[in-house]
Amino acid sequence: MNLKNKKIVITYGTYDMLHEGHLKLLKRAKALGDYLIVGVTDENYDRSRGKLNVSQSTQERVDAVKALDFVDKVIVEKHKKQKAEDMVKYDVDIFAIGDDWIGAFDYLNKYTHVEYLPRTEGISSTQLRKKHIGLIKMGLVGLGRDTQAFVDEAAYVSSIKLNRIYADDFLAIKKFSKENPSIEYGHDNYEDFLDTHVQAVYIDTALKRHYTLIKKALEAGKHVLCENPIAMEKKELKELLSLAKKQKVLLLPALKTAFMPAFNQLLKEIEKGDIGEIKEVRATRTSLYREKNYPESFIAQGATNILSGYPSLLIHKVLGKRKSTTFFDQGDDGYDTSNLIVTTHKNGTVGVARVATGAKSEGDAVISGTKGYVYIPAPWWLTKEFYFKFEDSHKSYKFKYEFEGCGLRYMIAEFASLIQRGKHTSQTLSPSDIVAISRVALEYKDFREQRAENDTKEK
Ligand code: CTP
Numbered sequence: 001m002n003l004k005n006k007k008i009v010i011t012y013g014t015y016d017m018l019h020e021g022h023l024k025l026l027k028r029a030k031a032l033g034d035y036l037i038v039g040v041t042d043e044n045y046d047r048s049r050g051k052l053n054v055s056q057s058t059q060e061r062v063d064a065v066k067a068l069d070f071v072d073k074v075i076v077e078k079h080k081k082q083k084a085e086d087m088v089k090y091d092v093d094i095f096a097i098g099d100d101w102i103g104a105f106d107y108l109n110k111y112t113h114v115e116y117l118p119r120t121e122g123i124s125s126t127q128l129r130k131k132h133i134g135l136i137k138m139g140l141v142g143l144g145r146d147t148q149a150f151v152d153e154a155a156y157v158s159s160i161k162l163n164r165i166y167a168d169d170f171l172a173i174k175k176f177s178k179e180n181p182s183i184e185y186g187h188d189n190y191e192d193f194l195d196t197h198v199q200a201v202y203i204d205t206a207l208k209r210h211y212t213l214i215k216k217a218l219e220a221g222k223h224v225l226c227e228n229p230i231a232m233e234k235k236e237l238k239e240l241l242s243l244a245k246k247q248k249v250l251l252l253p254a255l256k257t258a259f260m261p262a263f264n265q266l267l268k269e270i271e272k273g274d275i276g277e278i279k280e281v282r283a284t285r286t287s288l289y290r291e292k293n294y295p296e297s298f299i300a301q302g303a304t305n306i307l308s309g310y311p312s313l314l315i316h317k318v319l320g321k322r323k324s325t326t327f328f329d330q331g332d333d334g335y336d337t338s339n340l341i342v343t344t345h346k347n348g349t350v351g352v353a354r355v356a357t358g359a360k361s362e363g364d365a366v367i368s369g370t371k372g373y374v375y376i377p378a379p380w381w382l383t384k385e386f387y388f389k390f391e392d393s394h395k396s397y398k399f400k401y402e403f404e405g406c407g408l409r410y411m412i413a414e415f416a417s418l419i420q421r422g423k424h425t426s427q428t429l430s431p432s433d434i435v436a437i438s439r440v441a442l443e444y445k446d447f448r449e450q451r452a453e454n455d456t457k458e459k
Contacts, residue, residue, distance in 0.1 A: 001072070007033030009094045010086060010112075012077050014041050016054045017128045018064040021120035028117045029096040030070045037090055038065050039077040043417075048261030048401055049080075052413040053158045055129050055420055079265070087111035129159070136419050137199050139164035140183070141190075141213055143172055144204030144227065145289070146254070146408070151180050153408035159416045166193035194220040200419060202254070203227060207301050211236045218243045218251065225415050228253040228309040229438045232445065237438055241431050250424050252415060253438065255309050258429045259411040262383040262401035266376070267317055269399065274388055276371030279349055281318045283311035283365035285381060286338075286356040302335040303357040304444045310381045311341075311353030312437045314365055319345035325440065327447050331358060336448075341440060353440070372396075382407050 011029045015022055015038075030036040041051075042058045056064075058076060066074045075086070083105070087095065092112045097105060098119040108114050138160050140147055154162045164185040167173050173186035187193035194217060201217050203210060203226035211231045217224050218240065230253050231237040244251035257263050270278070285307045290299065304327075316322075323344045331337035337358025343351040354361065363378035372390035376383060385400040403410070418426055425431055 001035065003035060003091075006035045007093045008035045008037065008090055009033040009096055010037040010039065010090060010092045011096045012039035012041065012083065013097075014046055014051060014054055014125065015061045015065050016056050016125040017132070018061075019123050019125065019128055021123040023068070024120050025096075025098050025117060026065075026068065027070060029094075032094050032096055032115060035072045036070065037073045037075060037086075037092070038071050039075050039082070039086065040065055041077045044261050044264045045078050045080075047410050047413060048265070048403075050404060052156055052409060053129060053416075054125075055133055055159070055417065057421065078268075083108060084111055133159060133420060135159060135161040136416055137164075137197050138162045139166065139193060139196070139198040139201050141166050141193075141201050141203040141217070142205030142209070143167045143169070143176060144206075146227065147176075147202075147204045148180075149406050149408055150202055150204065150412070151183065153405050154412050155182070156405070156409045157412045157416050159420060160412065164193065164196060164198055166190055190216060194222065199223060200225070200250075200415070204254075207305055208232055211240065214240050214251065215243065218247050218249060221247055221249060223250040223415070223419050225250075225252050225254050225411075228255050229305060229441050230434070231438070232305075232442070234439065234442050237435065237442065241434065245424065245431075248424055250415070250418055250426070252426060252429060253309065253434055254411060255313055255429065255437070256407050256411045257310055257381040257383065258313055258433075259414045260383050260403060260407055261410060262386070262399070262403065264428070265399065265401065266374070266383060266386050269386075269388070270318060270367060270374060274371065275367065275369030275373055275390075278318060278367060278369045280352065280368045281315045281350075281365070282352040282354075282368075283314045283380060284354040284361050284363050284378075285310045286354070286359060286361045286363060288357065288360055299337070299357050300333070300335050303331070303355045304329070304336055304339045304341070305441050306357065307355035308339070308341060308353060308440050308444070309437055311351075311355065311365075312440045313433075314367075314380075315343060315345075315351035315353060316433060316436045318367055319343075319349050319351055321345060322351070322436065322440075325443055327444055329444075329448075336444075339444065341444070343440075 009029050009032050040062050046054050062074055094115050095108050095112050096115045099116040100119050102116045105114050154160050165183050166187045170188045177183040177186050200223035203213050214224050326342045328340040329336040338356035341353040365376040365380040367374040376386045387398045389396045
């Protein structure tokens with residue numbers, strides 16, 4: 001179509017479960033001009049603006065809008081500043097949007113004419129989701145460091161009903177459910193807990209119990225989200241992943257950073273190549289966390305086991321497959337209190353992961369390239385802002401995002417959304433990502449065992 005002398009109208013929205021209200025709005029928008037462009041928000045952008053419960057994927061929503069014969073072009077909206085850019089790019093005459101947004105887009109008047117259109121009463125995607133999508137019944141396994149935060153954050157994911165817990169200590173369960181009235185049912189027998197209608201579980205126990213608890217849950221056909229690492233042996237990790245595949249259920253480690261909107265945006269921005277060829281990724285994660293009532297001593301599980309998943313995630317996502325791994329660890333009493341893990345990747349690129357439970361350091365991350373670097377301030381794993389920096393400091397720029405709560409809700413939302421869509425793996429944290437990330441800690445275990453054996457031989 002020749003767009004010269006045509007009146008171009010643009011509108012934006014999520015368009016989840018395309019409904020009558022959307023159709024009316026889109027027809028009204030089209031009636032304002034000759035050519036209608038619809039911007040459909042992508043999942044990551046929706047999450048970053050607090051829309052956690054969208055039920056269809058970006059592609060499904062784009063396809064539904066594309067199928068409308070009066071829509072001329074569909075684009076994907078990826079970030080907040082895009083609207084202003086699109087007004088210029090498409091030489092837009094009218095920006096149209098429902099009047100539930102009245103005033104919110106007045107700032108676009110400097111690029112185009114902004115028109116607020118009447119919204120259809122009595123229908124919304126939120127209502128449809130409530131009516132048509134059953135709630136995912138979810139249960140807690142164990143009473144660990146993050147269980148309380150998980151309950152608090154799951155409350156924001158409306159597709160989940162979290163009302164059950166299993167833990168060994170019945171008195172502790174009673175106390176926990178008293179403090180959390182939404183947790184109505186408590187079990188101190190795991191088989192009984194798995195026998196209920198629970199469809200998905202979140203496991204937060206001592207690391208060495210993960211394998212058995214996950215295995216039983218998968219065998220019972222439950223989807224599993226478990227604190228990282230999900231297993232302590234390579235063969236157990238493999239076994240669990242293939243069991244999940246066989247059972248057609250989801251198995252994900254609870255690495256919250258992987259699901260944060262800003263972290264995913266960071267990965268996309270790096271791909272654009274502004275910092276040149278990437279040479280090195282360095283990330284630090286330390287914690288002096290001590291908790292008296294934790295069932296197993298947290299620290300005694302080892303700094304690498306508890307913390308290496310986070311730096312390994314960033315290094316793996318940016319540099320890909322590992323070629324070699326070297327450990328520089330400290331600590332005694334059978335566990336490490338700090339570890340400097342140096343990995344090599346393709347083209348000689350290097351990853352430097354620093355973890356510690358017995359020393360405190362700046363928890364930042366740097367991605368170095370041939371033209372510049374990205375700096376993610378502490379705590380980088382709760383990604384909020386990152387800086388693209390260059391030798392000529394005038395060229396440097398920054399990205400800033402807000403996230404709600406402690407950041408767990410994005411991971412819970414993704415877990416729920418995958419279950420609802422019938423997906424058994426996540427693209428954000430695929431089974432091969434999980435293997436690559438978890439294997440750092442598992443290889444460290446082999447390294448320690450080998451070293452102990454050599455020491456004994458020498459004596
Ligand atoms: N819209 C409308 N009438 C409705 C619902 C939405 O006119 N009953 C319009 C909105 O004003 C917006 C567009 O449709 O211009 C896309 O809105 P979207 O947020 O995707 O739809 P909602 O149904 O409001 O979604 P949710 O319930 O998830 O907020």
